[in-house]
Structures are given as C-alpha cells and as structure tokens.
Amino acid sequence: MSKREPPEPRVGIFWIYGGKIIIDSTPLSKAEPYGDSLGHATGHIDHWTALQQRGAIPIHVEYEQPPRGRVGYDTKKKEFFMLADACIINDAGAVQSIIATFHLPKDTKPMPDSHYRCAQCLIGNEDDDDWDFE
Numbered sequence: 001m002s003k004r005e006p007p008e009p010r011v012g013i014f015w016i017y018g019g020k021i022i023i024d025s026t027p028l029s030k031a032e033p034y035g036d037s038l039g040h041a042t043g044h045i046d047h048w049t050a051l052q053q054r055g056a057i058p059i060h061v062e063y064e065q066p067p068r069g070r071v072g073y074d075t076k077k078k079e080f081f082m083l084a085d086a087c088i089i090n091d092a093g094a095v096q097s098i099i100a101t102f103h104l105p106k107d108t109k110p111m112p113d114s115h116y117r118c119a120q121c122l123i124g125n126e127d128d129d130d131w132d133f134e
C-alpha cells in the first residue's frame with residue numbers, strides 16, 4: 001500500500017470576489033525567481049483582464065476593487081508568505097481557504113501590504129462586510 005504524496009505547494013495571485021476565491025497559480029517547482037523569492041509570473045491586472053475577456057468577471061469591475069493578495073516563497077527564510085488586503089486578513093475562513101487552495105503549510109501567516117488595498121479599505125469602510133468569504 002503506497003502512501004499518497006501531498007499536493008505540491010503553489011505560489012500565485014488571488015482575489016475574493018462574489019464570495020469565492022479566484023486564483024492563478026504556479027507549482028513551487030515551476031515558480032520564477034524575483035529577488036530573494038519565488039513567485040508567479042502573471043500579475044493581477046493581466047489575469048483579471050483575461051478573466052474579463054472570457055466573460056468570467058464583469059467588465060466594469062476593476063482588478064483593484066475586490067480584496068486581493070499574493071502568495072510567494074522566501075528563498076532565504078525557506079518559507080511561504082501571503083500578502084493580502086486587510087479584508088482578507090481579518091477573515092479567518094478566507095485565510096484558511098487560501099492556505100488550503102495553495103497547499104501551504106497550515107501555519108502560513110497573512111501579512112498586510114499597502115499594495116493590496118481594496119476599494120472598501122481605500123475609502124475607509126473596513127467594517128463593511130460585503131466581501132466576507134462564506
């Protein structure tokens with residue numbers, strides 16, 4: 001009886017939109033170097049535009065409106081990192097779902113990054129629960 005190998009961890013980008021996680025990711029073994037990290041080649045704007053062109057996302061929703069983030073791997077510390085919007089960091093269910101979807105270690109901690117701030121956070125409505133993950 002052979003033991004099943006766990007899925008390979010992934011790096012990539014994500015959003016929470018319409019109560020669902022939208023991701024674009026790469027297995028760690030195929031990730032691209034970026035400074036002292038390994039990451040996903042496709043950026044948020046390019047993937048969002050592709051989703052809009054396929055009709056998966058409404059054309060009027062800009063990529064920076066919904067909460068978003070990124071998972072990468074720090075090659076010096078030998079650990080994964082998750083940079084995300086505060087709306088995601090404050091939602092334990094969303095964080096756990098992202099960790100599971102990317103096959104990350106369960107102790108991966110999300111960190112805020114000023115680059116990832118959704119429309120709600122930018123206008124100061126951080127208590128609004130329109131983006132809550134279910």
